[in-house]
Amino acid sequence: MQEIRDTIKEVIYAVMPITLVVVLLQFTIIWLPLEMFLQFLVGVVFVTVGLILFLLGVHIGLLPVGEMIGSSLPKTGKLWIILFFGFLLGFVVTIAEPDVRVLALQIDLVSDGIISRTILVYSVALGVGIFVMLAMLRIVFNFPITYLLMGGYGVVFLLASFTPPSFIPISFDAGGVTTGPMTVPFILALGVGVASVIRGKSSSSDSFGLVALASIGPIIAVLILGVIYG
Known part of the structure; x- marks a missing residue:
């Protein structure tokens, strides 16, 4: 109570x-x-x-479920299972994110249906899934998060030079909406669970930074859409 x-x-x-x-x-x-x-x-x-x-x-x-899943995956002893389910969970939880659907609806209206809601939602979800998978890889091998952040934003700025200007603000908005009330709790709990098993409770702080990494994926995904549609 x-x-x-x-x-x-x-x-x-x-x-x-x-x-x-x-x-x-x-x-x-x-x-x-x-x-x-x-x-x-x-x-x-x-x-x-x-x-x-x-x-x-x-x-x-x-x-509780996110942390339990995260703590169960490393016990399998198979890296591909951790990476696959990290990708899958990041993908499906983003599809359920209400902020992503609001953004997709607005872009669909503004673009007169050229960029459909379905394409945008699944592109953003794919970007989140891939970067959650990379975040799991970072937790397992314990390399600095700065490498992933620098590499990710390097790709962002590279793609931005080939993308129509109208897609650039949309891409960064897409990165922002993934930090919504559905995605953040689950991803953080998942990372805490994985890190607590691999390196103990004292290293559970390694799970933080997943949201920062996850927000890069949608930016890259929408910029790639811009290259394709442009």
Whole structure:
């Protein structure tokens, strides 16, 4: 019960500031139509309830399961299993990420369907999956994360020189939306589980940096789309 109360307070404290700002603007500057303002208030209620349920689900289900899967994979003693399931889990959790779908919908509308939602979602998911796999490889062999970051962004800047300018901001937005509420908890828990088995609990900090690496994959994927469509 304490966890439920803490989650409710956390969500209320998070949602309340933006609600108060909009209410203040409503009665001072913007004066939205009454129907639209009431829709906003109903949306605030839905968002609050949804975030409470989502965060409870993360704490009850996603985090424990992600860490358990991560701690079970190294026990197989097979590198390819760790890499394959790292890729697969990064891929499927990105498909479920709501932020990615919102971005894909907006790009689909702006591009008049030239870049479809399906292509963008699966391209971003593929990029995340590949870089989560590389992050697993980094945890196993314990080489510095700076090598992957420098190499990844080197590829990004190289591709950016061959990509139409309109794709560059989209690609970096795609990297940002992968740091959403679905992807981050699961990937971090997965990395903690893998690192805790391979080098013990004292080395669980090796799991951090997975989100930074995972955000590079979608950037590269969308830039490649730009090269193809351009």
